[in-house]
Amino acid sequence: MVRIQGLRCQDVACNLCRGSESEHLFTVHSFNVVKCLNCGLVYLNPMPYPEDIANVYDSREYYCKKGHQDETPLGYADYAMLEGHLTFVANELLRPVRHIKTGRLLDVGCSMGIMLNHFRELGWDTYGVDISTYATEYARDQLGLKVFTGEVEKLDLPESYFDLVTMVLTIEHIPSPRDTLEALHRLMKPGAVIIVATHDIDGPWPRIVKGRWRYLNVPEHLYFFSKSTLKRMLEETGFSTFRITETATIAAATSNETLLRAPIRFLHRYLLMTRVAPVLRSLHAINRMLNLSDDVTLYSRRV
Numbered sequence: 001m002v003r004i005q006g007l008r009c010q011d012v013a014c015n016l017c018r019g020s021e022s023e024h025l026f027t028v029h030s031f032n033v034v035k036c037l038n039c040g041l042v043y044l045n046p047m048p049y050p051e052d053i054a055n056v057y058d059s060r061e062y063y064c065k066k067g068h069q070d071e072t073p074l075g076y077a078d079y080a081m082l083e084g085h086l087t088f089v090a091n092e093l094l095r096p097v098r099h100i101k102t103g104r105l106l107d108v109g110c111s112m113g114i115m116l117n118h119f120r121e122l123g124w125d126t127y128g129v130d131i132s133t134y135a136t137e138y139a140r141d142q143l144g145l146k147v148f149t150g151e152v153e154k155l156d157l158p159e160s161y162f163d164l165v166t167m168v169l170t171i172e173h174i175p176s177p178r179d180t181l182e183a184l185h186r187l188m189k190p191g192a193v194i195i196v197a198t199h200d201i202d203g204p205w206p207r208i209v210k211g212r213w214r215y216l217n218v219p220e221h222l223y224f225f226s227k228s229t230l231k232r233m234l235e236e237t238g239f240s241t242f243r244i245t246e247t248a249t250i251a252a253a254t255s256n257e258t259l260l261r262a263p264i265r266f267l268h269r270y271l272l273m274t275r276v277a278p279v280l281r282s283l284h285a286i287n288r289m290l291n292l293s294d295d296v297t298l299y300s301r302r303v
């Protein structure tokens with residue numbers, strides 16, 4: 001056991017292939033980012049203990065630190081202010097699966113439940129789960145949502161329960177994505193769809209800026225997937241991927257960078273977001289052709 005920035009950390013094997021041979025890529029805020037020599041998964045090693053990581057998300061400050069962005073790299077600028085944008089992102093996420101009849105939906109890493117609340121308005125029977133006590137209390141008390149506090153692995157729900165699972169900017173925070181996906185596999189109906197959105201370390205921008213990539217925000221992010229490592233992780237846990245796309249606007253919603261947030265806020269304030277949506281979609285398509293994005297969303301079916 002070593003301590004890095006006050007967090008207890010331990011050496012871990014690769015969560016994708018179980019290999020233990022890795023090469024050092026970067027050191028960020030005293031944490032080592034390594035790449036598995038066998039499968040290419042990028043992760044923190046040593047990795048903080050799950051209990052210590054959970055504490056990071058347990059304060060109101062993580063979700064609302066307006067005006068304090070410079071004092072700490074953790075958390076969202078002002079989560080609740082982003083409701084309009086998260087609603088937009090939720091609609092965009094569901095577009096490729098809009099033919100699916102509404103049923104039971106689980107949002108993993110639901111945070112304060114803002115997207116989940118929108119899914120409920122669309123007719124889904126919504127459930128959420130998140131590690132944060134503060135965020136889940138907000139979701140239950142303020143929004144009246146069915147939200148559990150803790151890990152997916154500990155959910156006390158029947159097998160083959162869900163028709164759709166969403167995991168938006170969550171998988172990179174989870175100590176063992178493999179265990180979480182295996183637990184989700186049990187909870188999902190055969191043929192049910194899981195939507196996983198995360199950042200793509202194989203994008204051209206992270207290749208250029210290397211150790212200064214904005215999503216190397218440790219120790220919140222424990223894993224740095226690429227399209228191929230994420231697809232393989234899903235395959236190995238019983239999912240078959242049928243669509244890979246970019247959802248760049250998601251990152252803008254949760255970014256602490258004012259430069260990214262300002263135009264998004266402007267569009268929402270003047271109710272222009274829906275009008276520019278086709279333009280954004282075209283930009284995403286161009287992004288996809290040129291492979292410029294550093295975000296990725298996988299749509300996979302439970303086998």
Ligand SMILES: [Zn+2]
Pocket residue numbers: 014015016017018019036037038039040041
């Ligand atoms: Zn590996």
